Amino acid sequence: DAKTTQPNSMESNEEEPVHLPCNHSTISGTDYIHWYRQLPSQGPEYVIHGLTSNVNNRMASLAIAEDRKSSTLILHRATLRDAAVYYCILTWYNQGGKLIFGQGTELSVKP
Amino acid sequence: ETGVTQTPRHLVMGMTNKKSLKCEQHLGHNAMYWYKQSAKKPLELMFVYSLEERVENNSVPSRFSPECPNSSHLFLHLHTLQPEDSALYLCASSQEDAGESVLTFGAGSRLTVL
Numbered sequence: 600d601a602k603t604t605q606p607n608s609m610e611s612n613e614e615e616p617v618h619l620p621c622n623h624s625t626i627s628g629t630d631y632i633h634w635y636r637q638l639p640s641q642g643p644e645y646v647i648h649g650l651t652s653n654v655n656n657r658m659a660s661l662a663i664a665e666d667r668k669s670s671t672l673i674l675h676r677a678t679l680r681d682a683a684v685y686y687c688i689l690t691w692y693n694q695g696g697k698l699i700f701g702q703g704t705e706l707s708v709k710p
Numbered sequence: 711e712t713g714v715t716q717t718p719r720h721l722v723m724g725m726t727n728k729k730s731l732k733c734e735q736h737l738g739h740n741a742m743y744w745y746k747q748s749a750k751k752p753l754e755l756m757f758v759y760s761l762e763e764r765v766e767n768n769s770v771p772s773r774f775s776p777e778c779p780n781s782s783h784l785f786l787h788l789h790t791l792q793p794e795d796s797a798l799y800l801c802a803s804s805q806e807d808a809g810e811s812v813l814t815f816g817a818g819s820r821l822t823v824l
Contacts, residue, residue: 631810642714642800642815643753690811697743697766698813700753 603687608705611677619672619704621687626667631690633698634661634672636683643686643700646672682708712736716801716816724824725791731819733784733801742784743813744776745800753800759784760806791823 604622611617623632633648647654647661649670654661660673674681686703714735723729735742744756758766759778773795775787784801798818804811 633812635813640817642802642818643813644815645812648810648812697755697758698753699755700745702752 603689603701605685605687605701605704607702608707611674611681611706611708613679613708613710614676617674617677617681617706617708619674619685619687619706620669621671622669623687623689624668626689627691629691632661632663632667632670633688633690634659635686635688635698635700636681637686637703638680638683646685648690677706677708679708679710682706714801714803714814714816716799716819718819719817720820720822722822722824723788723791725793727791728787728789730788731786731799731801731821733786733816735782735784735801735803735814737803737805737814739803739805739814740781741804741806741811742778742781743802743804744784744786745802745815747798747800747818749797757786788821791821793823796821796823 631650634646635643636646637643647659649661662671684703684705686700688698717732741760743758745753746756747753755768756770757776762778773790777785798820800815800818802813802815804813
């Protein structure tokens with residue numbers, strides 16, 4: 600299974616952008632890059648995913664390096680409600696929805 | 711009701727009890743999952759059901775017994791558990807699609823085994 604590496608924790612100030620990095624140097628050509636987050640006392644929730652091109656949605660942006668060995672989740676203006684553990688996960692063709700979670704990055708947001 | 715609903719939200723049981731966790735999804739998805747989240751550990755995939763058939767069992771002890779009677783419901787039957795089984799049990803569902811499947815999780819059932 601292709602693995603991802605994320606920092607254990609990051610800090611941000613409220614209303615500032617946050618860039619959460621993820622390394623996946625063993626990614627294969629058919630692996631999708633997914634991001635989920637888990638707020639305290641809740642189940643994980645989907646944030647965004649992509650394959651090769653950068654992606655934007657109402658929650659965040661995903662920037663994928665040209666060689667696809669790394670990606671960055673961008674929260675454009677962090678709020679206190681964005682404090683959560685963020686997981687970067689690779690999913691491969693024929694895997695369907697079987698996500699393999701790592702430790703993720705615990706994001707704290709200071710007012 | 712929308713999304714994925716799990717009941718009960720909290721459960722305390724003794725080691726000799728038998729209990730069940732219930733999950734219901736209202737999204738029309740065709741795959742359902744059980745995950746376990748122990749303190750300070752990553753989520754662990756336990757079981758996968760696709761089109762109501764179990765397609766994966768990740769070496770889970772037999773004291774955990776899943777049941778998927780239809781595409782909307784998933785149960786996890788618990789018996790003779792150990793204290794180390796105390797954890798947050800999360801149910802999820804997805805519309806199975808190679809590589810791009812997006813999982814929707816429930817809020818979880820917090821289990822404490824005494």
